[in-house]
Amino acid sequence: MQPTxxxxxxxxxxxALPANENxxxxxxxxxxxxxxxxxxxxxxxxxxxxxxxxIELWQADASGVYNHPDDPRYxxxxxxxxxxxxxxxxxxxxxxxxxxxxxxxxxxxxxxQAPHINVSVFARGLMKRAATRIxxxxxxxxxxxxxxxxxxxxxxxxxxxxxxASQPSLxxxxxxxxxxxETIFFAI
Amino acid sequence: MADPDYLYxxxxxxxxxxxxxxxxxxxxxxxECTGPVFGHDSVTESCSDLTRQHAGEPMGQRIIVTGRVSxxxxxxxxxTLVEIWQANAAGRYFHEVDRHDAPLDPNFTGGGRxxxxxxxxxxxxxxxxxxxxxxxxxxxxxxAHIHFSLFxxxxxxxxxxxxxxxGDPLLDFDPIFHSxxxxxxxxxxxxxxxxxxxxxxxALAYRFDIVLRGRHATPFEA
Numbered sequence: 001m002q003p004t005x006x007x008x009x010x011x012x013x014x015x016a017l018p019a020n021e022n023x024x025x026x027x028x029x030x031x032x033x034x035x036x037x038x039x040x041x042x043x044x045x046x047x048x049x050x051x052x053x054x055i056e057l058w059q060a061d062a063s064g065v066y067n068h069p070d071d072p073r074y075x076x077x078x079x080x081x082x083x084x085x086x087x088x089x090x091x092x093x094x095x096x097x098x099x100x101x102x103x104x105x106x107x108x109x110x111x112x113q114a115p116h117i118n119v120s121v122f123a124r125g126l127m128k129r130a131a132t133r134i135x136x137x138x139x140x141x142x143x144x145x146x147x148x149x150x151x152x153x154x155x156x157x158x159x160x161x162x163x164x165a166s167q168p169s170l171x172x173x174x175x176x177x178x179x180x181x182e183t184i185f186f187a188i
Numbered sequence: 189m190a191d192p193d194y195l196y197x198x199x200x201x202x203x204x205x206x207x208x209x210x211x212x213x214x215x216x217x218x219x220e221c222t223g224p225v226f227g228h229d230s231v232t233e234s235c236s237d238l239t240r241q242h243a244g245e246p247m248g249q250r251i252i253v254t255g256r257v258s259x260x261x262x263x264x265x266x267x268t269l270v271e272i273w274q275a276n277a278a279g280r281y282f283h284e285v286d287r288h289d290a291p292l293d294p295n296f297t298g299g300g301r302x303x304x305x306x307x308x309x310x311x312x313x314x315x316x317x318x319x320x321x322x323x324x325x326x327x328x329x330x331x332a333h334i335h336f337s338l339f340x341x342x343x344x345x346x347x348x349x350x351x352x353x354x355g356d357p358l359l360d361f362d363p364i365f366h367s368x369x370x371x372x373x374x375x376x377x378x379x380x381x382x383x384x385x386x387x388x389x390x391a392l393a394y395r396f397d398i399v400l401r402g403r404h405a406t407p408f409e410a
Contacts, residue, residue: 001259001262002260002373002376002399003190003260003399003400004347004376004399005190005191005192005349005368005373005376005377007192007335007348007349007364007365007377008199009348010335010350011285011286012273012275012281012286013337014283015281015282015283015297015298016271016272016273016299016301016335017271017273020230020301044205045205045206048204050205052285058219058222058224066218066219067222067224068225069225070218070221071218082224083224084223084224105217105218106217107215107216107217108216108217108218108221113217113219116219120346122348124205125206126194126206127191127193127196127199127202127206127367128191128194129346129348130194130207133219146215146217147214150213150215155209177207178204178206178207178208182208182209183207184209184212185209185211186213186214187211187212187214188214188220188344
């Protein structure tokens with residue numbers, strides 16, 4: 001069967017999507033792992049903030065287990081960790097997420113991936129979602145990650161979140177929809 | 189290819205926001221084959237009846253919107269979250285950014301959500317949205333539409349789209365609808381009038397079936 005095509009989210013999604021607070025919290029109180037604050041900004045082709053975008057995150061828990069029955073390690077997942085969050089960007093084009101650093105999820109060949117967060121961005125003027133990944137600058141596992149290694153080398157740094165110099169639990173990730181620093185987006 | 193390209197110049201804002209570099213093809217990992225699962229605690233009955241969310245009834249033509257959500261092999265996607273939002277009967281959104289000079293309806297917010305049942309079916313009761321003017325080009329009007337958001341079985345099946353109404357003369361002039369390059373895919377976005385699902389003396393009905401793409405986890409198989 002032919003898949004239903006995507007259409008832009010438009011400017012008025014706040015009526016329904018971020019308003020659904022039941023599913024907005026990526027980590028419940030008591031989630032295991034290193035708590036971190038992640039500030040994601042969405043920028044357009046000329047570097048202007050997109051103040052009407054929506055960011056969704058999907059990540060594994062601190063042990064690298066997804067809160068989903070198809071993860072072979074699902075029985076070991078942290079029940080306090082939900083794994084999904086979404087927010088509308090603010091006037092600065094930013095969303096501030098409170099989460100924990102993910103562990104290393106499996107890939108499908110029995111190897112382990114580097115810690116990462118899966119990202120979907122939707123916005124007015126985006127005809128379909130832009131999907132990317134956030135990796136953590138300086139993580140030694142990055143060197144063996146299969147997805148990072150198939151990303152064009154000169155643009156690979158667009159997938160890295162950077163740690164704040166004075167606050168070690170604060171990470172920043174700028175997502176450039178277009179322009180000279182365009183983030184790598186994946187065909188999902 | 190069913191989806192529009194990111195860049196579709198007749199929709200002007202894509203010039204500033206469309207990614208230009210080729211998408212990188214991922215090796216399949218557990219990250220795309222899993223995704224959030226939402227349960228019945230996230231939905232109550234009034235969530236799916238947009239005409240019963242306030243003290244009074246909203247103005248406009250009452251309609252039932254139903255459909256079946258399936259994967260590309262036709263298998264139903266059960267217990268998946270479907271969220272919708274729309275303008276009121278006058279074509280005005282309940283949203284601070286909307287400055288369209290048309291009346292707000294105190295009895296209509298325009299947001300709803302439902303879970304699909306064991307056959308993959310969802311059902312909303314709402315009112316038919318009005319056409320909505322936007323400033324993309326001179327005298328630009330969006331055809332009447334309802335926004336849909338679906339998760340499906342995994343991260344890869346996530347879809348946000350719009351449902352249109354059959355016979356709407358504005359479809360011919362709408363760059364967002366026409367961003368979908370092929371005619372047969374565009375037709376998938378138009379609901380069909382469903383006489384059998386109407387409620388006599390009460391509401392008209394439209395059927396909008398949705399097919400999600402997506403990978404299914406086959407962990408650790410060769």
